[in-house]
Amino acid sequence: MRNTAMNMVHKLAARDERVLYIGSDPGAGTLRAMSREFPRRHLIEGISEAHIIGMSAGLAMEGFVPYVNTIATFLTRRCYEQVAVDLCLHNLPVRLIANGGGLVYAPLGPTHQAIEDIAIMRALPNMTVVCPADADEAARLMEQTLDWPGPIYIRLAKGGDAVVSRAEHGFQIGRAIVMRQPGDVLMVTTGIMLQRALAAADLLAAQGIRAGILHMHTVKPLDIETLLQAIRGTRLVVTLEEHVPSGGLGSAVAEALIDKLGHGLPAMLRLSLPDRFMHNYGSQDSLLKMHGLAPNAIAAAIERAASLPVAPSPPLHST
Amino acid sequence: MIQTSLHAEAALACKLDERSLYLRRLVLGAVRSAGRGHVGPALSLIEIIRVLYDDVLRIDPTHPRDPGRDRAILSKGHGCLALYALLADRGFFPLSELDGFCGTDSILGGHPEYGMVPGVEASTGALGHGLSIGVGLALAARMRDRNYRTFVLLGDGEINEGSVWEAAMSAAKHGLDNLVAIIDYNKLQSYGPTDYVLPLEPLADKWRSFGFAVEELNGHDVGALRNALHKIPLAAGRPAAIICHTVKGKGLPDAESNADWHHKNKLTDHELDAIRVAVGDF
Numbered sequence: 001m002r003n004t005a006m007n008m009v010h011k012l013a014a015r016d017e018r019v020l021y022i023g024s025d026p027g028a029g030t031l032r033a034m035s036r037e038f039p040r041r042h043l044i045e046g047i048s049e050a051h052i053i054g055m056s057a058g059l060a061m062e063g064f065v066p067y068v069n070t071i072a073t074f075l076t077r078r079c080y081e082q083v084a085v086d087l088c089l090h091n092l093p094v095r096l097i098a099n100g101g102g103l104v105y106a107p108l109g110p111t112h113q114a115i116e117d118i119a120i121m122r123a124l125p126n127m128t129v130v131c132p133a134d135a136d137e138a139a140r141l142m143e144q145t146l147d148w149p150g151p152i153y154i155r156l157a158k159g160g161d162a163v164v165s166r167a168e169h170g171f172q173i174g175r176a177i178v179m180r181q182p183g184d185v186l187m188v189t190t191g192i193m194l195q196r197a198l199a200a201a202d203l204l205a206a207q208g209i210r211a212g213i214l215h216m217h218t219v220k221p222l223d224i225e226t227l228l229q230a231i232r233g234t235r236l237v238v239t240l241e242e243h244v245p246s247g248g249l250g251s252a253v254a255e256a257l258i259d260k261l262g263h264g265l266p267a268m269l270r271l272s273l274p275d276r277f278m279h280n281y282g283s284q285d286s287l288l289k290m291h292g293l294a295p296n297a298i299a300a301a302i303e304r305a306a307s308l309p310v311a312p313s314p315p316l317h318s319t
Numbered sequence: 320m321i322q323t324s325l326h327a328e329a330a331l332a333c334k335l336d337e338r339s340l341y342l343r344r345l346v347l348g349a350v351r352s353a354g355r356g357h358v359g360p361a362l363s364l365i366e367i368i369r370v371l372y373d374d375v376l377r378i379d380p381t382h383p384r385d386p387g388r389d390r391a392i393l394s395k396g397h398g399c400l401a402l403y404a405l406l407a408d409r410g411f412f413p414l415s416e417l418d419g420f421c422g423t424d425s426i427l428g429g430h431p432e433y434g435m436v437p438g439v440e441a442s443t444g445a446l447g448h449g450l451s452i453g454v455g456l457a458l459a460a461r462m463r464d465r466n467y468r469t470f471v472l473l474g475d476g477e478i479n480e481g482s483v484w485e486a487a488m489s490a491a492k493h494g495l496d497n498l499v500a501i502i503d504y505n506k507l508q509s510y511g512p513t514d515y516v517l518p519l520e521p522l523a524d525k526w527r528s529f530g531f532a533v534e535e536l537n538g539h540d541v542g543a544l545r546n547a548l549h550k551i552p553l554a555a556g557r558p559a560a561i562i563c564h565t566v567k568g569k570g571l572p573d574a575e576s577n578a579d580w581h582h583k584n585k586l587t588d589h590e591l592d593a594i595r596v597a598v599g600d601f
Contacts, residue, residue, distance in 0.1 A: 040462060051451045051485035058455015061441070062463070082482070085445050086452060090433055 002099055002159045004135040008142035009067045009097075010034035013041055016146055018063060022056055024049055024070040049074050053082035053094070060092035065146060071105070072098035072114035072155060076121060087151040088126040094151050096121075101131060101155030101191060102242035103273075103284040110277040114155070118190075119247025121153040122220045129220040130173060131155040131191035134163045137217065140171035148173055157192045158284060164195050165215075176216045176223035178230060183210025185302055186234040188227070190216050190249045193240040196288070199295035200302065207299075209306055219249050224256045231257075231266055236306050238269045240298065242288065245272045269305045271298060323523070326537045326564035327506070333539040335570055339365055343570050344601035345404035347594055349420040349427075351586055351601075356420065356429070359580040360474065361400035363505040363538070363565040368393075370544040371470060371501075372405045375551075380410040383437045389467050390456050392441045394449020395474030395503060396430035397582075403427050403436070411438035447480025449473065450500060454490050457498035457558075468551060470499045476508030479517045484529065487558075491530025496552035499559045500531065503538065505567035509581050526560035538563025571597050 006021075010031055013019040021031055022043045035042035045052050049070060056066040068075070075098045076083070087094050098117065105112035121129050130152060132138040138156065145152055152173075169177045179194065180201055187197045194215050201211040214230045216223065231237055237257070239250035250270035257265055273291050280287060288294055292301060335343075342365050350356035372378070376389040393402050400420070407414045412426065419425035426435045430444025441452050453471035460467050473483065490498050504522065506513050513519050523533045532553035536543040544563070553559040567581070568574030573593055586594070595601065 045489060046485075048482075048485035048489065050447070050482040051454070051489055054448050054451025054482065054486065055455040055458070055489060057441075058452040058457075059459050060455075061452070062456060062459030064459060064462075081445055082448060082451070085442065086448055089442050 001132065001135045001138045001157050001161055005097055005138045005142055005154070005156055006031050006069070008139055010037070012142065012146055013038050016065070018065045019146070020059060020064050020066045022052055022066050022068045024052055024074070026069060049079040050082050053079045054086045056094045057086035057090060057092050060094050061090070065093050065095070067095045067097055069097040070099065071112060072101045072117050073112055076114065076117045080120065083151070084124050088124045091126045091150045093149060095145050096151065096153045098153065098155050101157060103278065103287045104158040106278070106284050106287045107281045109281065110279070113278055115244050115273055115278070116247065117153070117155060118219055118241070118243050118249065119251070122247060122252065126150045127220065128152045128173060128218065129155070130218045132217055133192055133194040133215060134161045134165050135159070136163050136167070137165035137171060141173070141217070144171065144173050155191060161192050162195050164198055174218045174221045174223055176214050176218070176226040178226070179213040179215050180211070182212030182214070182230045182232070182234050184234060185209060185211040185236045185238060185306055186214060186230050187211055187238045187240055188214045188216050188249065188253055189240045190219055191242060193242055193293070196293060196295050196298055197240055200298035203295060203299035204302060207303060209303065211302065216249060219252055222252050222256055224260060227253065227256060228260060234266060236267045236269060236302065238271060238302055238305070240293065241272045242293065243272055244275050245270060246275060248272065267305070269301065271301060323520070323535065323564065326535055329537040330539050330564045330566050330569070333537055335539070336541070338369065339541070340570070340598045342369060342401070342404045342408065343598045345408065345414070345417055346400040347598065348601050349400055349403065349417040350583060351591065352418045353421040354585045356400055356583060357397040357581065358583045359505070359507070359567040359574055359577070360395060360398040362569045362571065362574065363567045364398045364401040364472065364503050365404070365569070366539045366541055366544060367472065367501060367503060367563055367565070368401045368405050370541055370548060372409055374545050375548040376470070377467070380438070383411060387465070387467055389470065390440050390453070391470040391472070392443065392449040392453055393431060393472050394443055395446065395472060395477050396443030398472070398474065398503070399429070399431045402431060402439070406436065406438040412436070446474070446477040447482040450483050450486035450490070453498055454486050454493070454495065457490070457495040458493055460497055461493070461495070468497050468499065470501060472501045472503060475502060475504045475506060475513050475519060476516070478502065478519065487526070487529040487531065490558040494556040495558045496554065496556055499551055499561060500526070501561045501563060503565055504562050505565040507567040507576060507578055507581075509578070511578050523562055526562070530557060531560040532557045533560045533562065535562045535564065538565035539569055
């Protein structure tokens with residue numbers, strides 16, 4: 001996924017002279033072909049994220065579309081004020097390409113694990129937050145980034161993730177994709193939780209539970225319209241995310257349902273990482289498994305929750 | 320260091336002409352109306368901004384977004400009253416707007432906002448942002464073969480921020496001789512003397528070692544400011560830093576070098592009388 005997104009920057013640069021690549025201190029050879037073809041638009045600026053965001057703002061003010069790229073934690077935690085003030089307050093078309101969203105850098109420890117990035121980026125006015133599921137979807141997303149107004153945070157996974165997105169679904173920033181028709185249960189996913197949800201849905205089907213999947217690649221702006229359509233007739237809405245429980249996809253979905261439905265809320269189950277830093281290493285998969293986000297654990301949690309009797313909504317009393 | 324202290328002494332002794340007094344009356348009138356404002360940081364800046372907007376910047380108040388204009392960013396956004404006074408005086412917006420300073424529906428907040436105030440290039444207030452944005456603007460000019468120049472006004476306390484030095488390294492790397500950092504070196508930040516809070520000296524050597532061509536001068540000397548700013552670029556292929564030795568609260572004897580006047584709430588009758596004596600009736 002990362003290579004695809006990087007190569008897309010090169011392709012977009014070939015098509016549009018506004019496109020810049022700005023890396024801090026990426027791996028040797030990152031976008032080498034672009035650096036040869038467009039040396040003036042391939043900028044390596046050093047381990048200075050706060051400055052890079054401000055500089056990108058200045059370039060965007062003059063009509064450029066900078067694609068800023070480094071590790072997700074550095075692109076969110078280190079320079080949050082610059083992202084808030086320089087990019088979001090000015091509403092500038094800078095694209096933040098965050099390598100290693102979630103637990104991709106599991107072996108490197110908590111300094112490199114982006115577990116709250118969706119929450120803090122989503123909290124900023126004018127920011128768009130997108131988490132593609134696989135390389136093909138990342139390519140479709142990148143096509144849409146040239147003329148999207150305002151800043152975009154792009155949470156990339158590792159690469160080599162199974163390709164499950166489908167070209168016929170198309171891709172529009174802010175438009176969720178129904179990957180499986182809603183049944184008794186609706187799973188709402190973002191990023192690479194889509195692959196886990198698809199596998200979990202198969203396991204649930206074997207148990208006679210029909211589970212739909214709504215892929216919410218864009219967490220902000222949230223596609224509330226499609227969400228409301230998808231929950232019709234379901235008994236349980238389950239959110240899946242590689243993120244702490246606060247402020248991410250589960251929060252966004254819950255907030256939207258509360259705002260739109262008020263008292264008629266469906267039963268909800270939010271599956272996420274715990275509210276703590278990880279002190280285990282291993283791999284993205286091993287840590288997801290440890291925290292109940294592998295397909296069999298997801299299916300089991302849904303099965304338990306789906307078999308619970310759903311309490312009727314309390315009657316409304318007027319006073 | 321000897322040069323530094325001579326400029327600092329000259330800044331203290333420097334007499335202000337009628338235009339400088341008039342601009343101070345505009346600033347203080349806004350503070351009186353709003354019952355608040357960063358007085359000291361604005362008064363140290365007046366001559367710097369005055370020379371920029373009167374004599375140096377290629378700007379047209381009737382076309383504030385002209386692509387060919389010079390860019391100026393007030394990175395020390397809390398000095399905005401000085402900027403507002405100049406922009407109003409130069410016709411970017413009516414002088415009457417100054418009376419609404421910090422009002423609920425005013426365009427003029429306690430820090431300047433892009434999109435709200437004609438002539439303001441970037442929203443500032445959080446410190447340590449302006450020079451990086453300036454690097455982006457200056458780099459864009461180079462990439463697009465445009466000849467506008469970018470001026471960034473920084474506070475001395477502001478350059479405590481590490482991001483300023485990240486930007487300085489970047490400006491030098493790119494050889495941005497179309498970029499000018501102007502430091503309002505009034506030697507007093509919010510809590511107290513810069514020497515106490517976080518010493519900056521040897522400041523000129525710091526900027527030189529970061530790859531800048533440096534000038535030091537008395538930042539209340541209009542002639543010296545004109546001379547320095549008309550020499551831009553100071554050195555081909557290098558960004559410029561102009562260290563302006565100034566006096567916080569310059570022009571008001573009670574406020575000069577007095578940290579209590581960094582931000583001022585309601586002015587008392589006694590203070591208003593003293594201001595009238597110092598800068599004239601307003």
